[in-house]
Amino acid sequence: MDPKVNTKVILASRPTGYPTEEDFLIVESEIPSLKEGELIVKIDWLSLDPYMRGRMNDARSYAPSVEVGDVMVGGAVGTVVESRTPLFSVDEVVEGNFGWQSYALSSGVGLRRVNPLLGPVRSSIGILGMPGLTAYFGLLDVCQPLAGDTVVISAASGAVGQVVGQIAKIMGCTVIGTAGTDEKVRYIVDELGFDVGINYKNENVGNSLDSACPNGIDIYFDNVGGFVTDEVIKRINTGARIAICGQISQYNLREPELGPRNLFHLTKSQAKMQGFLVFAYEAQYDKALNRISKWIKAGKLKYREDIVEGISNAPKTFIGMLQGENLGKTLIKVS
Ligand SMILES: NC(=O)c1ccc[n+]([C@@H]2O[C@H](COP(=O)([O-])OP(=O)(O)OC[C@H]3O[C@@H](n4cnc5c(N)ncnc54)[C@H](OP(=O)(O)O)[C@@H]3O)[C@@H](O)[C@H]2O)c1
Known part of the structure; x- marks a missing residue:
């Protein structure tokens, strides 16, 4: 595979109060070649959520903080573009904690296969996620x-x-x-x-x-x-x-x-x-997703998504969401 450029948003500094764009840095790097047991996901959609603000702090919580210099944490959905693991094949759509970046290297462990019959794939990090x-x-x-x-x-x-x-x-x-x-x-x-x-x-x-x-x-x-x-x-x-x-x-x-x-x-x-x-409810996700999907298809559940294009717009979109600028689920269209 030709070398791919990965655009990543990393935590540049820990905010006090509301984050600013200076707390983030956008960097590019080449994706290393795959080792046995790994796969590469091309990220299509990134979810921006309030919990990410807590991960920017150096404080004890239910999940570890993001270290300064590391890629910002985040749920995303994308397409497997290369695979050297039997867990997932090329072209499968998967959801996982891929972070704020355009490509993610993964072992495949902890990824969820997205069922496109339930709804549009981006909803797997929104109403169907x-x-x-x-x-x-x-x-x-x-x-x-x-x-x-x-x-x-x-x-x-x-x-x-x-x-x-x-x-x-x-x-x-x-x-x-x-x-x-x-x-x-x-x-x-x-x-x-x-x-x-x-x-x-x-x-x-x-x-x-x-x-x-x-x-x-x-x-x-x-x-x-x-x-x-x-x-x-x-x-x-x-x-x-x-x-x-x-x-x-x-x-x-x-x-x-x-x-x-x-x-x-x-x-x-x-x-x-x-x-x-x-x-805590992970074991019951499939049943719940089927039920939510049925309600959407029956017209009983509607939803709005607030979509912004481009991974480099993630920091200002995230800051805006914390201040109430979003209406509905905040998503970044990465590719
Ligand atoms: N327990 C869990 O497992 C879990 C999982 C997901 C999310 N959450 C929590 O659920 C909540 C909603 O998350 P979401 O993803 O649905 O976010 P969201 O509602 O789509 O976006 C955040 C909204 O919070 C409101 N807000 C911001 N500052 C506020 C303030 N000072 N007072 C009152 N409202 C304020 C804003 O709307 P307004 O314009 O209305 O102010 C903003 O649009 C968050 O607290 C999040 O941490 C918990």
């Missing part, structure tokens, strides 16, 4: 929705939130979403069928929740934390379920915020609050 599965298990397993429940979702127009709200509607719930622009609020109500959308940046969230949830809140799917979460917790019902999916309002703070201090509401309501990681 990690974010969609997060919505599915976080809502159905952690929150156990019942028909008639009132469900509130924060960051409701994003990759995870847009799916949570629609699955909750399928389950017969009343669904309220919070989001940061009027366009996002219109999207979740007019296109996705949420019952109410609240713009947390220009409405009084407490008052809006009072009018949207006159009978209180049974389920809260929390993607953001901070003051939105404070207002929701004040309004939970007896037996409420709260899934702590993410806390994006905290990821870019220079100093951690104090709180939460209102957890006695959980005592009074005998409520359950549970954090979860989607990876």
Whole structure:
């Protein structure tokens, strides 16, 4: 095979607060020739996700940090272009943690073969991948929705939130979403069928929740934390379920915020609050993906993708996503 140039985005420095483009460096290198037991994937689509902000820190977490000088971590989907392993053949489409780069060298271990019959291959890192599965298990397993429940979702127009709200509607719930622009609020109500959308940046969230949830809140799917979460917790019902999916309002703070201090509401309501990681459900992914795919094909699940072309645009697109510039799942079209 002719030598290929790999364009990579590496971590140049650890940010404090919001990352800047200077925290990343774009470099090119030649892909070494394959050894026995290896394969090369040409990356087609890269997923940009909030968890990557945590990997830029030098802090203990559920997964190791990216070292300064290393390729940024990230899920991606691509095509096998060369293989010296029996695990995958040339032309197969695979999804894995390939990082922010245009080609990836892999042993094939841990890669997932993408089933093109389920949906477009790029959705294997979106609604038919990690974010969609997060919505599915976080809502159905952690929150156990019942028909008639009132469900509130924060960051409701994003990759995870847009799916949570629609699955909750399928389950017969009343669904309220919070989001940061009027366009996002219109999207979740007019296109996705949420019952109410609240713009947390220009409405009084407490008052809006009072009018949207006159009978209180049974389920809260929390993607953001901070003051939105404070207002929701004040309004939970007896037996409420709260899934702590993410806390994006905290990821870019220079100093951690104090709180939460209102957890006695959980005592009074005998409520359950549970954090979860989607990876714990890996053994059940196939069944969930089939179900999600059927809902999409039946027109019950819609989704938006926010697509930007070119691996070199990944840093500014990632920074924009952390600041709410995306609508739907943020993807980079690599090739
Ligand atoms: N537990 C798991 O296994 C798991 C897996 C995947 C994702 N997650 C978490 O799920 C959450 C959503 O992820 P995603 O991929 O779907 O991202 P996303 O919603 O597509 O994008 C992030 C959104 O967060 C919102 N946001 C940013 N800063 C905020 C702030 N200070 N307060 C409130 N909202 C803010 C922005 O929307 P607005 O314009 O609405 O502010 C932005 O568009 C994240 O917290 C992520 O870490 C967890």
